[in-house]
Amino acid sequence: MSASCCGPAKKPAVDPRWRRALWIALIVNAVMFLGELGAGEIANSRALQADALDFFADSANYAISLGVAGMALVWRASAALVKGLTLTALGIYVIVGALIAAFDGSSPQPAIMGGVGLAALAANVGVALMLYRFREGDTNMRSVWICSRNDAIANLAVVAAALGVFGSGTAWPDLIVAAIMAMLGITGGIKIIRLAVSELTHEPMPAEAHR
Template identity: 60%
Template sequence: MPCCHDSCCPDVAASATGKEIARWRRALWAALVINASFFLTEIVAGVLAGSASLQADALDFFGDSANYAISLAVTGMALIWRSRAALFKGMTMLVFALWVLGNTFWHAWAGTLPHAGAMGLIGGLALLANGGVALMLYRFRGGDANMRSVWICSRNDAIGNLAVLLAAFGVFGTGTGWPDIIVACVMGGLGLWGGLQIVRHSIVETGGRNAEVTA
């Protein structure tokens, strides 16, 4: 994890050239369109297939779509506003993660058996999409809290899609819904961890900038 304290975490967006900011905006727009599209696809497929892990992934797509939109809105603003936006994004990630865990427990209690074929097909397409998004955003992973939060979201999405594929194979092989439940729990935990990372980083940045202003 890169150093993110006052003196060793540079204000990347503030020092970026116009060309770099333009690339950042283009990458965010592409990520926003892809995530919004797959949210609609996965939420429908998840409900029809009875898959907790697909629904978990769909809600993650929704949260990331909102996060990318916020990031586009604050690009070029002062670091304090970008850090506050990252804090908001981190909090939304925590809320979505808690929803995912609650929904997963309900599926476990109901004994739902998801459709493995639908899980595998949608999960595979989502992995290809998020893999492309992660590659686009990889170069921005060492930026400020706002840029880093976008990278964490894309990274978590790709890992989550791979996990859905593994769950599909597990459901097919065992004939039970437990692989789907286990993967959904892992994804919920990953969302909690990613949200906490973003919140911590943004609080450090915001606190450091406030200290500079009041000094």
């Protein structure tokens, strides 16, 4: 990179549209986390609980993105690295939870799953469309887009799981979707980690970081 891209004196300007979009996404995800967590507990749905944890992780990710917006690239890439690691860890947690639930034997309530899944889908599609214009930005911006895109795909899977539970009368569709959501989280997290490491490798630390 050129010298003009490095150092504290050349911090990137923060697009006010980007900051506004992040605030909206943060509020939407925080509200959906609380609502879906309670619904997942009531419906005994692992897929809803996994999706609620994903909403929580995204809320934290948006808050981190707001905190580092306008900082030097090294700090934005570092924040993206933390987000990638968190997303990967969340995926592993969901897989372990699904394996444990497979031996539980209880069946979730498809009506609650479907209704909440559709509400979550509407929320995530709205956020994804709002953030679509920023998908080609730096790692921090792209990581937010990846999370939003994955969430919308996951919500479609939750609705499909609700139909599967209703049709089969078993918990397997719910558990399978939870595993799929976990793999989406892991693959998305790994992609963010690779992008962040690439930027950190090629971007010198700003002067104040060495003091």
